[in-house]
Amino acid sequence: MRFLHTADWHVGKKFNGYDLLADQGKILDQITAIALREKVEAVVIAGDLYDRTVPPVEAVALLNQKIQHLNLQEQLPVLAISGNHDSGTRLATGSPWYTQTDFYLHTNLEQAFTPVVLGDTQFFLLPYFEPIAARLYFDEEVRSIQEAMELVIAKIKSAFDPKLRHVLVTHFFVAGSLRSDSETKIEVGGLDSVPAELLADFDYVALGHLHGRNALQHPTIQYSGSPLKFSLSEAHQEKGVFLVDTTAGTRHFIPLVPEHEVRILEASYEELLDPVFYQNQQREDFLQIKLTNRGVIPNLMNTLRGIYPRILGLERTAGIERSTEIKQTESQSPEQVMADFFYEMTQEKLTKQQSQWLEDSLGAQNQE
């Protein structure tokens, strides 16, 4: 069984206020193109299809369109689960009809216990669930995801067909993984992690939840990572999908190329504003700008955004240098403080007329 493993699409997500929908549409098209080119037998999506339980209507339209294309037009089997960002109930709409075209979308714990069999492989699709769901299902005292998972995996294994391969698709924090900034922590207090040993008997575990594909180093347990970078902490991660062959026992990473990269750009203000500099830059990328200047620059962000439309943030490689006079405001007259501030902002001294206006204004203030 050869399949493509992806996860954490987060359709409808915003990145520091920037709408990602167009970028997400293009990256999903790349995933479909890879699936077709590699002639996989199924596409596995390991949770967090949407970014929110109630996604914006444009996100609904996009996901509907892309999944339709994958499953109805291209006739690729799709195996998907809901993640902690999805509303299982809302996502389940239509799912009983989808199975007719080999689109399996599991949103309830109990659905994990009936495997989907494709080729030589049993797929167990275990959506994200809260401990309370396991408590109700098993009618046992379950206090943590770890306790719940012990019961769940035991029950899944009882359905193993020894003649077939076994793949688990799920969406949790597996112990030993590394987090980045764009995942939502599922539970607090260390009760939320699943020990990797629990998952050792599967030929492959297709994980979602953590956005870095290297979050866990394990021979058979793999996070695909998100198809796009959703935080600055992911700037150096390579994003992509995995091609998995359970018959051959192999997995290969295939990178995706985003419409707009996430990068750190270090330069001086003068360089940033110089056409010779920025015409050689991918100005449209998501940029964290590290400014090498030390002086105060008026209207800085607005000026930069005119050239670089997707600035994530701005930091200084060194502290801002202030004129010494500014540091001594307490011993200065209000007129002097204002004059210094004017110089700091404009690099110009007050004219005689401006000084007069200032004096008049301050005088009027004092008389009130």
Next chain:
Amino acid sequence: MRFLHTADWHVGKKFNGYDLLADQGKILDQITAIALREKVEAVVIAGDLYDRTVPPVEAVALLNQKIQHLNLQEQLPVLAISGNHDSGTRLATGSPWYTQTDFYLHTNLEQAFTPVVLGDTQFFLLPYFEPIAARLYFDEEVRSIQEAMELVIAKIKSAFDPKLRHVLVTHFFVAGSLRSDSETKIEVGGLDSVPAELLADFDYVALGHLHGRNALQHPTIQYSGSPLKFSLSEAHQEKGVFLVDTTAGTRHFIPLVPEHEVRILEASYEELLDPVFYQNQQREDFLQIKLTNRGVIPNLMNTLRGIYPRILGLERTAGIERSTEIKQTESQSPEQVMADFFYEMTQEKLTKQQSQWLEDSLGAQNQE
């Protein structure tokens, strides 16, 4: 072709703050039972499946369950459109898969031009749309629903197969109809209505939007009405569904029995609190109470809600009678006003001790 015609389910609607979900679940089960008993060949739902563009998650779960039951378990063809309360885009989720089991859910204007053929009948499923949608589709200046509908109906008629019957399913205000209080007015200024003559060439027009089945009197154009009463102005309406036979050219009304009726209850306070009276009442109904008493009654609503849990509102058959002293407060001492108010509320005079406390309190107030 024999089918059942219903509309305006408004799943997730609240009625004066009361959750209707349980009542809606039961009434939808009745509709399914009628469809099965009458062995109809299809169920037509003429828009407003949900009450809101983003329905509560419990409403999503209920509608999913009931439609699954109708179409997947009972294998009844379902023909549905979105109404002005639905989000067409959200409702469309899954719809391309539904057609495999003869569930046709149209949410876009252009879908109306491809008829669904069942038996001897062409069904044209025309969802609610705004004039802008027709303007974009026809690339013509369209300023009103009437202008849009002229273009739409002409195009639909061009797809008529003369050997078949023709049914239009749609969701608009047809000129000459009577409104009740629970519909949302689609557009203002009289531009929103569709002349009945435009729809004269269909064997049957299955309408949604108005909640009274008698909103329009026409030989072939029919509002089914909502399955439940959603406003007090519908208290005297009979709710139900229509059984339509386009081959025989007949339609029959079949009433539905709600879990809780909407009624006006006229009685005195003493009667309302008397077990002999209320044990013979359907206390759980949605009640508009007309109180025959004239005097002021303290804690009235809370007392009544303890016995009648679904009070829509309370009115008096006559004005509240106030004691003459109360009307002359301006010429009275504060002590006298308080004493009168106490009597009004309790029908008791202040005791000597209470009078003393009142005097002390008022004295303390004056000294502050």
